[in-house]
Amino acid sequence: MEKFFYFLLCYLIGTFMSAWFVGKWYGVALEKENSGNLGARNAGRTLGKGAFCITLLFDALKGAITVYIGRLLAFDELMVSFGVFICILGHLFPFWLRLKGGKGVATMIGGLLCLNPYLLLILFCGTVFTLPFTKSLTFSMVFGFIACSIAIYLLHLPMYSPIMISFLLITWKHRENLTNRGV
Numbered sequence: 001m002e003k004f005f006y007f008l009l010c011y012l013i014g015t016f017m018s019a020w021f022v023g024k025w026y027g028v029a030l031e032k033e034n035s036g037n038l039g040a041r042n043a044g045r046t047l048g049k050g051a052f053c054i055t056l057l058f059d060a061l062k063g064a065i066t067v068y069i070g071r072l073l074a075f076d077e078l079m080v081s082f083g084v085f086i087c088i089l090g091h092l093f094p095f096w097l098r099l100k101g102g103k104g105v106a107t108m109i110g111g112l113l114c115l116n117p118y119l120l121l122i123l124f125c126g127t128v129f130t131l132p133f134t135k136s137l138t139f140s141m142v143f144g145f146i147a148c149s150i151a152i153y154l155l156h157l158p159m160y161s162p163i164m165i166s167f168l169l170i171t172w173k174h175r176e177n178l179t180n181r182g183v
Contacts, residue, residue, distance in 0.1 A: 125144075
């Protein structure tokens, strides 16, 4: 029963849409501006660097808090990884916004930073290394996801398999950017 409540809490934490609150602070409905996405990139594109930084920080904190609570409850890494996955689901599909949330990158970064910073470093290096070739942050991020997934597989870290599923969901949420050769 404790795991059920942990997962429910993870989802609810994920549904805290920082961009929505930042938009309200600025008097703007971000879900109706530019991409309509409730994430840091749309907040930054619409409202500027300050909105981007605040949204990024609070969205990353969601992933970090999920890991912190899971470890506080003494769950193993697999359960905590599932917690991060469920938090990302909450961010992607918040019930109170008709399942229209963000794209999950910042929440993934915060969760991965606290779960296993080395995996985040691999993701970051895979993204940065390919950026000059792809000239698209979205495409490069996918290469970072692939590099991180390969590391999880080769290093025999099955406890992080929910993170690999999160990569697939985040990539799916970026499908329009990928098909339009987006940034």
